[in-house]
Amino acid sequence: MKMDTPLPAVRLMDLHKRYGDFAAVDGVSLDVRKGEFLTFLGSSGSGKTTTLNMIAGFDDPTSGQILLNGGAVTGLPPQKRNIGMVFQRYTLFPHMTVAENVGFPLSVRRLSKDEVNSRVLDALRLVQLDRFAGRRPSQLSGGQQQRVALARALVYEPQLLLMDEPLGALDKKLREEIQIEIRKLHHRLGVTILYVTHDQEEALRMSDRIAVFEHGRIVQVGSGEDLYHCPATAFVAGFIGNSNFLRGSVAERRSDAAIVKLGENSAVCVPVDAVGGVGSEVRIMIRPEEIKLSHALSDAAGAVIPVTVRERIFLGDTISYEVATRDGQSVLVREDRARNQGRCVGPGTDAYMHIAINQNRVYKKY
Amino acid sequence: MILTRNRLGLFRFVLYGHAVLVMAFLLLPIIFIALLSFGSSRWMMFPPPEWTLRWYEELATDPRWAEAMWLSLRLALIVTVLSVLLGGAAAFALVRGRFAGRRVLKAFFVAPMIVPVVIVAIALYAFSLKVGLNGTFAGFVAGHLIIAVPFSVICISNSLRGFDPALEQAAAICGAGRLETLRRVTIPSIAPGLLAAAVFSFLASWDEVVVSIFMASPQLQTLPVRMWTSLRSDLTPVIAAASTLLVLASLILMALLGLSATRAGRSKMQ
Numbered sequence A: 001m002k003m004d005t006p007l008p009a010v011r012l013m014d015l016h017k018r019y020g021d022f023a024a025v026d027g028v029s030l031d032v033r034k035g036e037f038l039t040f041l042g043s044s045g046s047g048k049t050t051t052l053n054m055i056a057g058f059d060d061p062t063s064g065q066i067l068l069n070g071g072a073v074t075g076l077p078p079q080k081r082n083i084g085m086v087f088q089r090y091t092l093f094p095h096m097t098v099a100e101n102v103g104f105p106l107s108v109r110r111l112s113k114d115e116v117n118s119r120v121l122d123a124l125r126l127v128q129l130d131r132f133a134g135r136r137p138s139q140l141s142g143g144q145q146q147r148v149a150l151a152r153a154l155v156y157e158p159q160l161l162l163m164d165e166p167l168g169a170l171d172k173k174l175r176e177e178i179q180i181e182i183r184k185l186h187h188r189l190g191v192t193i194l195y196v197t198h199d200q201e202e203a204l205r206m207s208d209r210i211a212v213f214e215h216g217r218i219v220q221v222g223s224g225e226d227l228y229h230c231p232a233t234a235f236v237a238g239f240i241g242n243s244n245f246l247r248g249s250v251a252e253r254r255s256d257a258a259i260v261k262l263g264e265n266s267a268v269c270v271p272v273d274a275v276g277g278v279g280s281e282v283r284i285m286i287r288p289e290e291i292k293l294s295h296a297l298s299d300a301a302g303a304v305i306p307v308t309v310r311e312r313i314f315l316g317d318t319i320s321y322e323v324a325t326r327d328g329q330s331v332l333v334r335e336d337r338a339r340n341q342g343r344c345v346g347p348g349t350d351a352y353m354h355i356a357i358n359q360n361r362v363y364k365k366y
Numbered sequence B: 001m002i003l004t005r006n007r008l009g010l011f012r013f014v015l016y017g018h019a020v021l022v023m024a025f026l027l028l029p030i031i032f033i034a035l036l037s038f039g040s041s042r043w044m045m046f047p048p049p050e051w052t053l054r055w056y057e058e059l060a061t062d063p064r065w066a067e068a069m070w071l072s073l074r075l076a077l078i079v080t081v082l083s084v085l086l087g088g089a090a091a092f093a094l095v096r097g098r099f100a101g102r103r104v105l106k107a108f109f110v111a112p113m114i115v116p117v118v119i120v121a122i123a124l125y126a127f128s129l130k131v132g133l134n135g136t137f138a139g140f141v142a143g144h145l146i147i148a149v150p151f152s153v154i155c156i157s158n159s160l161r162g163f164d165p166a167l168e169q170a171a172a173i174c175g176a177g178r179l180e181t182l183r184r185v186t187i188p189s190i191a192p193g194l195l196a197a198a199v200f201s202f203l204a205s206w207d208e209v210v211v212s213i214f215m216a217s218p219q220l221q222t223l224p225v226r227m228w229t230s231l232r233s234d235l236t237p238v239i240a241a242a243s244t245l246l247v248l249a250s251l252i253l254m255a256l257l258g259l260s261a262t263r264a265g266r267s268k269m270q
């Protein structure tokens, strides 16, 4: 017997969008659960906005299907989709007051004046701007304008909220403040949110799941921790968190494992299906905080690679090192200050780098 | 800034004097005409021996003048409406459209401003003789539209370019259909441009004389044409009264435009 799974809030089925012979979105499939906060993360030009615009109904897919709550929305104009959206650019109507802006979707829906007024007030309280109801958008700061835009997008209780880099134009401190606010709103209202950003920290901070975009495709979907610990491709590994890529080459292939040579006299064991033939190049990703430096060889599991310390930077709670392997690869190491205490690995000295190879982070090429 | 007033020293009085002279040169003829229109002398003696409203009375009661004024007013209003509608539609196509030959088309729409009016007038005259538009109200409307539409195209294009189409997307996702978006978001946002288009179109028709002279018949004369013909036959202070009214109407409209511009500017500054 099949389990009765609830309908996804959004289902993208092999979505394509071509401009001429350029594929801006190149086969995106994704299920977004009801009430989920899912973020599209990717560098500029990777197709995030195009995908979002197709969901909103501003663009038609070249091919593929979009289902909202199980129903196909092909050909349905944006005004009939009951979706809320906050744009990257400020899109408040300049000739209306804050209250009129927030009330706009309600008056479009022909609600009574009283109902409009009370719901506008509620929505403005939600973003803590009820005192500004009578102002014009031009009298608000950028952060306040985006909060009003958020209130306008939420006031009609849409099933789905789209946000396309809504904080892109704000400074870092304000951005973090509003990130937390949005996160809280999500918990409180339970609305499904599709969020777009190119900032991995923002994605990690806010999302239940992250879909990483590259060249118009989703390369991996998962929670922030999934992506951090088990990045599916070198691109994801490089995109999320700090990372080192150690270059090596396949020295030997056995039935169960392959031996990869790192530098002249270190070798590690990796899964055989993660690498190519003997002699082919391999990248192994290691997070800076997973490396231990010491003067003495220890017999802990994993690989030991001799290095020269180039630089040591004190960062308060952590200490960051830049070290170089014998074959000249530069590696970033970060150690807890507490763990590091007593040991002083100074610049210019030779040391050993102890690494535990995570089997999931071996890539054929970068 | 280099040219701040305080740095100019005594030279600034030279500038003041210059400004006063230029203003006098521009304004004196108008003031002169306005004074004459209230003077009692039939031969427009200056200074007027006595003051009177007689010429205004004649302007309003003499059927030839009254009809000319009425025609000019009706014409200007209809031309204003049509010019804003047609010019607005053209501006949307020129600003939003992505089609080949857009720049050529834009030049085409603005051409009547650049081509000497008399050439437009003669061409129109020859053409309307052929199709029987000459001396008709429709002929006047068509002729004045040619002069007025470029103003609308330019004014509305400019304000459309300053209008972010993302606002229309925002309205759509809020649930507003195309018409409601146009009515409640787009048009209010470009209202200053629409008002400017309307004012310039009105004025273009209101004091148009070259095309009108070619288009006029003895029975159908706009106010400027009537002034022109009576200037040649019977020089009378009624012309001064009519001129003063024309100037007054223009002044009021320009003031209106200035007022809306400062208001728009202020709300943008805040």
Ligand SMILES: Nc1ncnc2c1ncn2[C@@H]1O[C@H](COP(=O)(O)OP(=O)(O)O)[C@@H](O)[C@H]1O
Binding pocket: A019, A023, A024, A042, A043, A044, A045, A046, A047, A048, A049, A050, A051
């Ligand atoms: N209307 C369009 N015509 C041609 N190319 C476009 C159009 N819109 C987007 N693109 C291209 O599609 C790619 C993806 O764009 P976009 O979805 O905006 O990326 P992102 O939002 O991830 O930065 C970009 O390379 C962009 O240049």
Ligand SMILES: [Mg+2]
Binding pocket: A045, A048, A049, A050
């Ligand atoms: Mg984008």
